[in-house]
Amino acid sequence: DIVMTQSPDSLALSLGERATINCKSSQSVLYSRNNKNYFAWYQQRPGQPPKLLINWASTRESGVPDRFSGSGSGTDFTLAIRSLQAEDVAVYYCQQYYSTPHTFGQGTKVEIK
Amino acid sequence: EVQLVQSGAEVKKSGESLRISCKASGYSFTTYWIAWVRQLPGKGLEWMGIIYPGDSNTRYSPSFRGQVTISADSSITTAYLQWNSLGASDSAMYYCARCPSTTLQPLYVDYWGQGTLVAVSS
Numbered sequence: 708d709i710v711m712t713q714s715p716d717s718l719a720l721s722l723g724e725r726a727t728i729n730c731k732s733s734q735s736v737l738y739s740r741n742n743k744n745y746f747a748w749y750q751q752r753p754g755q756p757p758k759l760l761i762n763w764a765s766t767r768e769s770g771v772p773d774r775f776s777g778s779g780s781g782t783d784f785t786l787a788i789r790s791l792q793a794e795d796v797a798v799y800y801c802q803q804y805y806s807t808p809h810t811f812g813q814g815t816k817v818e819i820k
Numbered sequence: 821e822v823q824l825v826q827s828g829a830e831v832k833k834s835g836e837s838l839r840i841s842c843k844a845s846g847y848s849f850t851t852y853w854i855a856w857v858r859q860l861p862g863k864g865l866e867w868m869g870i871i872y873p874g875d876s877n878t879r880y881s882p883s884f885r886g887q888v889t890i891s892a893d894s895s896i897t898t899a900y901l902q903w904n905s906l907g908a909s910d911s912a913m914y915y916c917a918r919c920p921s922t923t924l925q926p927l928y929v930d931y932w933g934q935g936t937l938v939a940v941s942s
Contacts, residue, residue: 708882747928749865756915756932757865768930800865804919804927807870808881809855814864 709733709803713812719820726788728815730801735781738805745805748777748786751814752797760799761786793819822846824854824916824933831939832906839902840936842916849897850874853919853926856890856901859935860912870919870926871899877924908942 710733720726736745744764749757759768761777764784774789788795796819801812827841842854855870869880873892880890889902899916914936917929 745927749929751865756935757929758932759928759930762928762930798864802865802867802928807867807879807926808883809867809870809926811865811867 708808709736709806709810711801711803711810711812713799713801713815715815716813717816717818719818720791721820722793723790726791726795726817728786728799728801728817730779730784730786730812732782732784732803736803736805737781744780744784745803746777746779746784747802747804748775749800749802749811750795750797751800752794757800788817791817791819822918822931824918824931826914826916826933826936829937829939831941834907834940834942836906836940837902837904838906838938839900840914840938842899842901842933844897844899844918847918849892850894851921853921854892854899855917855919855926855929856888856899857915857917857929858884858912859915868901868914872921872924872926873897873899879926906938906940908940911938911940913937 714729746764748761751757765777798814823845825843856868858866868884869890871878871890892899916933918931919926
């Protein structure tokens with residue numbers, strides 16, 4: 708199985724600050740034939756199911772605010788929230804869908820300081 | 821509108837069997853994968869397995885293989901997650917989730933069900 712490791716486990720920032728979450732995979736999730744990273748980010752607000760934010764490492768899902776951005780390739784990826792809003796309080800998960808099982812990171816909890 | 825509507829919360833005893841369901845609507849059921857994801861209380865997401873209703877191709881995480889059975893009935897656009905003998909450690913929230921595919925390989929989750937809470941007492 709591909710192991711996904713997120714850092715940090717939690718972070719507390721002030722409104723308007725930039726949040727950065729990292730995710731590292733135990734092997735590359737870049738498929739050489741199409742040069743695509745099989746990698747996604749999800750947001751899970753308290754009491755709700757997760758929601759897809761970003762797929763293919765950097766493609767924002769329709770309706771996701773542009774303050775969310777994804778970057779990275781191969782084994783190292785980053786989710787950035789440009790200006791933290793109150794509604795961004797949630798746990799964020801990375802996932803690889805390069806090979807089954809489609810493993811998730813352990814999650815990063817984002818809070819407002 | 822794509823919808824995945826899961827069956828209601830369950831309270832069971834250790835050793836009992838259980839099948840929970842995920843009713844899909846608003847899209848072609850046989851051309852997307854359905855995954856099941858477990859979330860233990862206060863913990864993260866665990867990918868359990870996935871089925872392609874078009875041909876019943878099913879894959880399991882090694883952590884869950886032999887512990888659960890995933891199935892689907894295309895005639896009623898419903899996917900299932902089943903246990904033959906529950907244990908207290910199966911107490912969790914279970915989500916079904918739709919995954920698009922490319923070259924018949926499953927991709928990311930684009931829609932999630934609302935979750936089914938399973939509580940198992942010993």
